[in-house]
Amino acid sequence: MATTVTIRDVAKRAGVGVGTVSRVLNDSDAVRETTRHKVQAAIEALNYSPSPVARYLSRGKSMAIGVIVPFFTNASVVKRLQGIVSVLAGSEYDLVLFDVENTENRDVLLTNILRRKMVDGLLIVSLRPTDSDMEQFLEAAIPSVIVDASHPQLNSIVVDNVQGGRTATQHLIDLGHVKIGYISDFPDNPFNLSPVHDRHLGYLQAIQEVGIPYRPTYYREGSLDSQEACYLAEELLTLPDPPTAIFAYSDMQAIGVLEAARDLGLRVPEDLSVIGYDDIEAAEYLRLTTMRQSLFDSGVKGAKLLLDVMEDLLPQPQEIILPTELVIRSSTAMPSQ
Amino acid sequence: MATTVTIRDVAKRAGVGVGTVSRVLNDSDAVRETTRHKVQAAIEALNYSPSPVARYLSRGKSMAIGVIVPFFTNASVVKRLQGIVSVLAGSEYDLVLFDVENTENRDVLLTNILRRKMVDGLLIVSLRPTDSDMEQFLEAAIPSVIVDASHPQLNSIVVDNVQGGRTATQHLIDLGHVKIGYISDFPDNPFNLSPVHDRHLGYLQAIQEVGIPYRPTYYREGSLDSQEACYLAEELLTLPDPPTAIFAYSDMQAIGVLEAARDLGLRVPEDLSVIGYDDIEAAEYLRLTTMRQSLFDSGVKGAKLLLDVMEDLLPQPQEIILPTELVIRSSTAMPSQ
DNA sequence: CTGTTAGCGCATTCAC
DNA sequence: GTGAATGCGCTAACAG
Numbered sequence: 005m006a007t008t009v010t011i012r013d014v015a016k017r018a019g020v021g022v023g024t025v026s027r028v029l030n031d032s033d034a035v036r037e038t039t040r041h042k043v044q045a046a047i048e049a050l051n052y053s054p055s056p057v058a059r060y061l062s063r064g065k066s067m068a069i070g071v072i073v074p075f076f077t078n079a080s081v082v083k084r085l086q087g088i089v090s091v092l093a094g095s096e097y098d099l100v101l102f103d104v105e106n107t108e109n110r111d112v113l114l115t116n117i118l119r120r121k122m123v124d125g126l127l128i129v130s131l132r133p134t135d136s137d138m139e140q141f142l143e144a145a146i147p148s149v150i151v152d153a154s155h156p157q158l159n160s161i162v163v164d165n166v167q168g169g170r171t172a173t174q175h176l177i178d179l180g181h182v183k184i185g186y187i188s189d190f191p192d193n194p195f196n197l198s199p200v201h202d203r204h205l206g207y208l209q210a211i212q213e214v215g216i217p218y219r220p221t222y223y224r225e226g227s228l229d230s231q232e233a234c235y236l237a238e239e240l241l242t243l244p245d246p247p248t249a250i251f252a253y254s255d256m257q258a259i260g261v262l263e264a265a266r267d268l269g270l271r272v273p274e275d276l277s278v279i280g281y282d283d284i285e286a287a288e289y290l291r292l293t294t295m296r297q298s299l300f301d302s303g304v305k306g307a308k309l310l311l312d313v314m315e316d317l318l319p320q321p322q323e324i325i326l327p328t329e330l331v332i333r334s335s336t337a338m339p340s341q
Numbered sequence: 342m343a344t345t346v347t348i349r350d351v352a353k354r355a356g357v358g359v360g361t362v363s364r365v366l367n368d369s370d371a372v373r374e375t376t377r378h379k380v381q382a383a384i385e386a387l388n389y390s391p392s393p394v395a396r397y398l399s400r401g402k403s404m405a406i407g408v409i410v411p412f413f414t415n416a417s418v419v420k421r422l423q424g425i426v427s428v429l430a431g432s433e434y435d436l437v438l439f440d441v442e443n444t445e446n447r448d449v450l451l452t453n454i455l456r457r458k459m460v461d462g463l464l465i466v467s468l469r470p471t472d473s474d475m476e477q478f479l480e481a482a483i484p485s486v487i488v489d490a491s492h493p494q495l496n497s498i499v500v501d502n503v504q505g506g507r508t509a510t511q512h513l514i515d516l517g518h519v520k521i522g523y524i525s526d527f528p529d530n531p532f533n534l535s536p537v538h539d540r541h542l543g544y545l546q547a548i549q550e551v552g553i554p555y556r557p558t559y560y561r562e563g564s565l566d567s568q569e570a571c572y573l574a575e576e577l578l579t580l581p582d583p584p585t586a587i588f589a590y591s592d593m594q595a596i597g598v599l600e601a602a603r604d605l606g607l608r609v610p611e612d613l614s615v616i617g618y619d620d621i622e623a624a625e626y627l628r629l630t631t632m633r634q635s636l637f638d639s640g641v642k643g644a645k646l647l648l649d650v651m652e653d654l655l656p657q658p659q660e661i662i663l664p665t666e667l668v669i670r671s672s673t674a675m676p677s678q
Numbered sequence: 679c680t681g682t683t684a685g686c687g688c689a690t691t692c693a694c
Numbered sequence: 695g696t697g698a699a700t701g702c703g704c705t706a707a708c709a710g
Contacts, residue, residue: 089413372696373695376696395688400689
């Protein structure tokens with residue numbers, strides 16, 4: 005039957021004590037070769053492998069890393085997660101995935117994970133801990149890294165979104181655009197305020213730098229959803245004096261803008277320039293000009309940093325800033341007139 | 342300090358025994374109201390929550406569901422996973438994610454997961470267990486469900502890929518195409534043989550049904566990667582007598598075909614019709630005609646089935662067949678001449 | 679070097 | 695109803 009074989013069975017079979025078996029399991033050096041072989045033979049014979057759970061209970065380590073992601077349906081989040089998976093798969097840690105879809109959910113999750121010490125390390129994607137969260141963090145003392153958000157007291161992997169927003173807008177300006185619309189994510193999104201704020205700030209800085217006045221009518225906000233962005237873009241494009249270029253907060257939204265243009269019979273880039281942000285895969289297929297932030301790489305870097313922190317317990321919170329890069333494809337060009 | 346608060350602390354604080362605390366934790370009915378309140382107060386005061394690990398050890402359940410996915414970078418796999426996440430997030434189970442990138446990896450993983458009983462249930466995506474795996478499955482007796490693959494002895498969620506392949510090809514034929522290329526995944530892919538075989542079979546059936554001879558030159562195979570598919574499509578399209586339509590095994594590959602057409606200055610659908618399979622999100626943006634298989638839904642159904650199996654221990658392996666649907670967009674049309 | 683023992687935190691009998 | 699004792703499988707500290 006499937007009657008679990010325990011360390012005791014192995015010990016008996018090998019004619020040794022459980023302590024010895026435990027030693028060879030954790031390859032302690034203090035075991036005679038002959039004994040080690042006997043034990044290993046017994047392990048083979050019994051087809052034994054130790055229970056990670058019991059090990060955890062006894063040792064206080066779960067050998068698991070928790071990954072908290074918001075809106076797992078979001079393309080850029082998935083891309084970051086892929087980076088995380090790629091490094092964790094090669095580690096000895098299991099990856100426990102938590103999806104956060106709303107704020108209540110979020111709080112409960114964080115509290116449980118932290119209090120119960122369910123994991124040895126925590127990777128938080130695109131979510132900024134509140135100040136009250138921080139107490140729990142400090143209390144739980146679980147090594148953590150935030151990807152795409154930051155907190156002074158926590159390790160984080162970020163990009164300079166102000167700069168990114170500036171560069172994107174600057175690209176449009178360089179092309180000769182003056183009437184530049186901006187489609188944003190909700191800035192009061194309870195999850196991850198800074199990137200949406202920063203990117204918009206970059207946009208503002210760029211236009212103000214060259215003396216383009218800010219036109220509130222050119223600003224729209226909605227969720228990270230191409231449908232909704234499409235709708236917002238149509239609003240912008242049917243204005244009496246519509247923008248000749250639109251900067252979208254994310255590629256998903258830029259895709260919505262592209263659809264709006266198509267629906268309205270506008271050619272891109274002849275009649276309308278569109279620039280996105282992220283460089284998700286679809287951006288390439290659609291030949292969308294965008295600000296690339298190394299999504300996958302942010303996951304890789306975050307996971308590696310976490311692993312480091314878990315080993316050395318680096319005392320100082322690190323903040324790694326990843327570069328951002330303008331990728332010019334075929335969705336931006338000079339305004340037609 | 343972060344000194345974990347245990348059930349014992351709660352018991353002491355409430356002036357009761359640990360047994361009683363345990364009872365209210367698992368809301369056993371056999372507890373007096375007043376006592377229950379005392380205990381709950383203590384729990385609140387101490388900010389206590391039980392350790393899932395200890396609970397597991399004592400009860401034999403890990404409260405975790407393992408999800409094994411191959412090539413986590415694959416868009417359709419991600420989509421299925423999203424469906425799984427959406428239902429598991431609402432359950433009391435944690436989701437432990439395992440990524441399989443090669444066959445050795447795969448075997449080790451499966452063995453470990455099964456032998457160690459790390460999880461209470463297992464969801465396997467797009468991977469078919471070998472016969473030798475099956476021994477382990479039966480031995481471990483862990484409730485399992487396979488999504489997008491099947492095995493007579495295991496629960497599974499599948500689509501009829503032969504039918505899907507037929508329908509896709511038939512659509513091209515109905516449009517008037519005769520010279521129909523096919524770009525496949527590797528059929529000797531060690532992971533998931535049947536869909537790639539089945540879909541091609543559907544293609545063959547469809548053309549033979551109407552008397553179109555099979556032309557081996559119109560067949561190419563490569564990985565599920567748009568780059569590679571692009572290359573293969575260029576081979577097809579630069580043939581002396583090139584196909585007027587191409588059926589790609591997956592949308593990702595169809596996207597590669599689209600790129601090849603663009604590189605070659607071919608208009609889609611005027612000069613070339615392209616049909617994909619899956620209906621991933623990008624397919625919509627690109628207005629790609631494709632065979633939709635409800636990726637997300639397959640994850641949802643799989644997770645739900647697993648949950649059911651874990652509760653009732655349905656003895657009979659279920660096989661749920663999901664429908665497939667032709668989605669006509671703008672990448673297919675009549676051949677130009 | 680190696681056997682024995684005492685927990686890890688909780689669920690579960692078993693008496694009271 | 696409720697408290698005390700036992701065990702889940704393993705590690706670690708302690709003798710020998």
